[in-house]
Amino acid sequence: MDEPRGLWRYWDLLAIIGLSILLDILIYAFPDSIVRKILGLAFVLFFPGYVFITALFPEKKELDDLERLALSFGLSIAIVPMIGLALNYTSWGIRLTPILVSLTLFNLIFSTIAIYRRKTAIKPWIPWTTLEDMKRELGWESASGLDKALTVVLIIAIVTSVGVLAYVVTHPKPGEAFTEFYILGPNGKASDYPTELLVEENATVIIGIVNHEHRNVTYYVQIWLVNLTWDKGTNTTVIHEMYPMPGWFNVTLHPIPVNIEGNWTPEFEKRYTFRIDRPGKWQLWFLLFKDHQPELPPAPSDGNYAKTDAKNLILKAINGTIQSLKLNIYVHE
Incomplete structure (x- = not known):
């Protein structure tokens, strides 16, 4: 078969340049496209090694087709982490855009070098364009039974590896499930909390919740006014007073993904205004x-739950088994 002429001599390298640019467009225009995921696999696992090998060994006699194929995958797996390591020591860091730009530039630069090297080669290697070309390049007809078997095994291993990687990328394991729970000062910042008040003085905080549980969750928020001390003799927390505060609420939130690239945004925030009607050191x-909240024992006549099982809620919060937040507040007369 006649050797390809004109731009067809570089069809593989031009295709890699075009597909790399196409992937850049797909990532920003259609980020959830299945085409993006499939093309992204080739972009990371094949293109860098292929253009690098083609630039290094443009002559047909230097490597056979299977060696080029295997080295393309192997070198890609080596090149991509090295680019990531280099980015880690720059101000850009290991983020989507710097990685995408770096790999695209790598493919463009080495594709251009490979085109020049192939143009000046005596007998350049040009990928097969038909099944017959592939058989002839592999020497299939003259190969021994053992060589044919090894070739088939190698091809199956490569196809299987790519298939497994494709499945892992297109069916990623869900990340860790968790909930963001926070309180902010009245100005929406993590400062200026009301820590000193007068009796019956109004104070405001902002309660925030963000659902990263990968499912819809109904959240229940209880608010307690607690007076407690630490008994050094027994190394235990002693709860002296525990009163429910008005304003308990519940809210159902949809899950949102963790966004490590963009700016953090709140999902649910509620302004909570309260006042304390007795002086002292309070929490x-x-x-x-x-999904549900624990049942409380009957309300004591004086409203103080410190002598009921409800005190276990605060003890569990102190031990970290209940997700909680607290404010230390000193109330003056």
Whole structure:
């Protein structure tokens, strides 16, 4: 078969340049496209090694087709982490855009070098364009039974590896499930919290929740006013007073993905205004429950739950088994 002429001599390298640019467009225009995922696999696992090998060994006699194929995958797996390592020591860091730009430039530069090297080669290697070309390049007809078997095994291994990687990329394991629970000061910042008040003085905080549980969750927020001390003799927490504060609420939130590239945005925030009607050193506890909240014992006549099983909620919050937040507040007369 006649050797390809004109631009057809470089069809593989031009295709890699075009597909690399196409992937850049797909990532920003159609980020959830299945084509993006399939093309992204080739972009990371094949293109860098292929253009590098083609630039290094443009002559047909230097490597056979299977060696080029295997080295393209192997070198891609080596090149991509090295580019990531280099980015890690720059101000850009290992983020989507710097990685995408770096790999695209790598493919463009080495494709251009490979085109020049192939143009000046005596007998350049040009990928087969038909099945007959592939058989002739592999020497299939003259190969021994063992060589044919090894070739088939190698091809199956490569196809299987690519298939497994494609499945892993297109069916990623869900990330860690968690909930963001926070309180902010009245100005929406993590500062200026009301830590000193007068009796019956109004104070405001902002309660925030973000659902990263990968499912819809109904959240219940309880708010308790607690007076407690630490008994050094027994190494235990002693709860003296525990009163439910008005304003308990629940809200159902849809899950949102963790966005490590863009700016953080809140999902649910609620302004909570409260006042404390007695002086002393208090802790205002915000307890968060998912899907359901525990039942409380009957309300004591004086409203103080410290001598009921409800005190275990605060003890569990202190031990970290209940997601919670607290404010230390000193109330003056």
